[in-house]
Amino acid sequence: MSQQLIDQYGRQIEYLRLSVTDRCDLRCHYCMPEGFKDFEEPADWLTFDEIERVIRAFAELGTRRIRITGGEPLVRKNIPELASRLSSLPGIEDLSISSNATRLQKLARPLKKAGISRINVSLDTLKADRFKEITGGGKLEKVINGLLAASEAGFQPVKINMVVMRGVNDDEVEDMVQFCIDHDFTLRFIETMPMGDTGREASQQYIPLDEIHQRLEKKYNMVKANMNGGGPARYVRVEGTELRIGYITPMSQHFCDTCNRVRLSVDGTLYLCLGQDDSYPLRDLLRSGISDDELKQHIHRAINLKPEKHEFSNNPGKLVRFMSMTGG
Ligand code: SAM
Ligand code: SF4
Numbered sequence: 001m002s003q004q005l006i007d008q009y010g011r012q013i014e015y016l017r018l019s020v021t022d023r024c025d026l027r028c029h030y031c032m033p034e035g036f037k038d039f040e041e042p043a044d045w046l047t048f049d050e051i052e053r054v055i056r057a058f059a060e061l062g063t064r065r066i067r068i069t070g071g072e073p074l075v076r077k078n079i080p081e082l083a084s085r086l087s088s089l090p091g092i093e094d095l096s097i098s099s100n101a102t103r104l105q106k107l108a109r110p111l112k113k114a115g116i117s118r119i120n121v122s123l124d125t126l127k128a129d130r131f132k133e134i135t136g137g138g139k140l141e142k143v144i145n146g147l148l149a150a151s152e153a154g155f156q157p158v159k160i161n162m163v164v165m166r167g168v169n170d171d172e173v174e175d176m177v178q179f180c181i182d183h184d185f186t187l188r189f190i191e192t193m194p195m196g197d198t199g200r201e202a203s204q205q206y207i208p209l210d211e212i213h214q215r216l217e218k219k220y221n222m223v224k225a226n227m228n229g230g231g232p233a234r235y236v237r238v239e240g241t242e243l244r245i246g247y248i249t250p251m252s253q254h255f256c257d258t259c260n261r262v263r264l265s266v267d268g269t270l271y272l273c274l275g276q277d278d279s280y281p282l283r284d285l286l287r288s289g290i291s292d293d294e295l296k297q298h299i300h301r302a303i304n305l306k307p308e309k310h311e312f313s314n315n316p317g318k319l320v321r322f323m324s325m326t327g328g
Pocket of ligand 1: 030098195
């Protein structure tokens with residue numbers, strides 16, 4: 001069996017996004033439906049032992065980068081313990097986390113100590129009342145404290161992810177640029193995707209990021225920049241500062257032909273594409289006593305199912321799954 005994971009379209013899979021929970025302490029309206037309660041039962045969550053086993057198999061098949069995500073990963077207990085187990089696995093070179101930062105003030109240091117190398121934080125607004133509205137009741141102060149704790153713990157860079165929505169927060173783009181210059185954060189703008197009914201509704205406020213770039217160019221000189229991360233963002237640097245701005249454009253300019261990733265949800269389902277339903281359930285196989293070799297064969301079979309591309313733009317009504325189920 002070939003050691004590398006190469007899909008039908010010749011793309012090598014070397015990046016896995018690991019959702020450790022589908023729960024969250026916020027309710028960003030573009031991500032999770034209001035009042036949603038239909039979460040996976042704890043008995044169906046992969047245990048840390050099961051997660052470690054799957055990630056070890058992926059690492060032996062050439063996966064080098066893991067991002068822990070959710071839902072909000074830090075609402076699951078003992079994530080630093082899991083991080084420490086995953087960062088010690090042979091072959092794993094980069095272990096990162098995406099978080100809303102509400103619990104980061106306490107957890108930044110333990111996560112750093114556990115071997116998390118990079119951190120991304122969602123933040124769409126710097127206005128407390130607007131934050132409350134977008135996140136269904138969240139407290140901005142907690143997130144700011146979490147971000148500062150991440151910097152103090154030595155995460156460098158801390159990346160901020162801002163979903164830019166017309167009439168919701170697009171008036172804050174310049175303020176966010178300044179905030180990131182002041183705090184030495186990296187800023188990434190994201191286009192709203194029609195994930196589930198809730199994402200579809202929000203994507204009515206979708207702004208192509210080219211528009212934002214052109215607006216910023218009137219105020220700042222921008223030069224092309226490189227950035228580590230293994231992701232699809234295209235970066236520029238604001239001249240005269242250290243600020244890097246990344247544009248993540250799944251809608252206006254998709255990056256499917258270089259997609260190097262798959263996603264493992266909390267119930268042990270492998271999702272082969274963020275914007276398609278193709279999936280491969282691993283949990284029952286793991287619990288039925290398969291060997292490590294058999295597990296790897298199943299992973300190869302799953303990778304063969306990876307579709308060529310998403311259809312967010314030409315078939316936006318397609319996907320019923322919403323973002324917090326698979327992890328962003
Ligand atoms: N809770 C963590 C967080 O918010 O960073 C991790 C999970 S969250 C699902 C990952 C990313 O997905 C966030 O940056 C969020 O803004 C983004 N996201 C969620 N729904 C989205 C949508 N419909 N369109 C674009 N981005 C979305
Ligand atoms: Fe929670 Fe992140 Fe989704 Fe917001 S984007 S509801 S913080 S999982």
